[in-house]
Amino acid sequence: MMKLVLALIAGIIFGLGLSVSQMINPDKVLGFLDISGNWDPSLALVMAGALAVAIPGFKWVRRHDKPLLGSRFHITVKSLLDKPLISGAALFGIGWGMTGYCPGPAFASLSLGNQEAVIMVVSIYAGFWAAGFLNRN
Amino acid sequence: MQNFTPISALLGGALIGFSAFLLLWFNGRIAGVSSIMSGLFTTQGANRHWRIAFLIGLMLGAASWQFFATEAITFRQNYPLPLMIVGGFLVGLGTRLGSGCTSGHGICGNALLSPRSMAATLTFMASGLLTVYLIRHIFHINA
Numbered sequence: 001m002m003k004l005v006l007a008l009i010a011g012i013i014f015g016l017g018l019s020v021s022q023m024i025n026p027d028k029v030l031g032f033l034d035i036s037g038n039w040d041p042s043l044a045l046v047m048a049g050a051l052a053v054a055i056p057g058f059k060w061v062r063r064h065d066k067p068l069l070g071s072r073f074h075i076t077v078k079s080l081l082d083k084p085l086i087s088g089a090a091l092f093g094i095g096w097g098m099t100g101y102c103p104g105p106a107f108a109s110l111s112l113g114n115q116e117a118v119i120m121v122v123s124i125y126a127g128f129w130a131a132g133f134l135n136r137n
Numbered sequence: 138m139q140n141f142t143p144i145s146a147l148l149g150g151a152l153i154g155f156s157a158f159l160l161l162w163f164n165g166r167i168a169g170v171s172s173i174m175s176g177l178f179t180t181q182g183a184n185r186h187w188r189i190a191f192l193i194g195l196m197l198g199a200a201s202w203q204f205f206a207t208e209a210i211t212f213r214q215n216y217p218l219p220l221m222i223v224g225g226f227l228v229g230l231g232t233r234l235g236s237g238c239t240s241g242h243g244i245c246g247n248a249l250l251s252p253r254s255m256a257a258t259l260t261f262m263a264s265g266l267l268t269v270y271l272i273r274h275i276f277h278i279n280a
Contacts, residue, residue, distance in 0.1 A: 006163040007187040011194020012201075014156040014168060014240075019202035021149020022142065025210045031140055033269040038139070042146040047243060049150025050157070054248035057158035067165030074165050077251050085253055086260050088235025089242070093261030095227030097268025098220045102239040103232060104170035104195065106225070111196035112203055114212050120225045127229020128175045134234070 003069050015108045021046045024108055026100025026116070033097050088131075095127075157245050160191070169241020170195070171232035217278065231261075 246254020
């Protein structure tokens with residue numbers, strides 16, 4: 001039960017962070033990706049702010065044997081760079097540039113009565129399904 | 138660069154980083170939204186329930202800010218539908234093949250100093266920049 005409460009709280013803070021930083025606004029994201037236009041570097045600072053907290057935070061957490069509420073850390077750190085990783089990331093970037101949405105802001109925006117978010121999330125799930133199909137065959 | 142909002146960007150980013158820290162510290166889970174979303178229909182029991190809770194929280198967090206903020210975000214209208222559908226599909230396909238998105242690789246994976254996540258982040262940044270360049274400055278679609 002506590003795990004669910006924690007996941008809910010983490011989700012709320014994440015959603016607040018996306019809103020405060022305006023990453024929930026696709027125009028803001030595309031403003032970052034448009035370096036030859038009227039460039040808006042904000043997204044780089046969102047990542048910097050997140051990493052400034054997460055790098056020392058994760059380092060400290062991983063000194064423990066297990067999480068506070070669980071039996072183990074669900075982490076897989078592989079060092080091998082393979083083709084699915086790079087081609088997948090490249091395809092994701094194309095979709096990100098076409099829409100201005102990555103998965104977090106798309107799902108968070110479902111609550112804002114934003115019709116685009118619904119189209120985005122349904123299309124993302126179609127992509128998930130296609131990836132699952134490719135991986136099975 | 139008149140749209141640059143450094144303070145709110147850093148502050149919002151810190152909140153996202155703190156969320157990822159909490160989820161790892163308490164639950165031992167990575168706050169990668171594409172993985173959490175895709176697992177919504179492929180996992181069962183407790184492994185599914187925390188995903189539902191996180192995603193509900195994600196929507197609540199965004200909605201409460203939009204509700205209480207003095208200056209609510211106004212969203213674009215009439216963005217080309219084909220771009221949304223094809224782009225959304227590629228976001229889903231790409232994040233599953235590449236095992237992560239802006240949060241999973243860009244924040245959590247990089248925070249774990251994972252070489253795979255660093256390579257993925259550089260790759261999706263590069264293809265995103267190139268895509269926006271082509272759309273806006275070569276094909277002159279919309280914006």
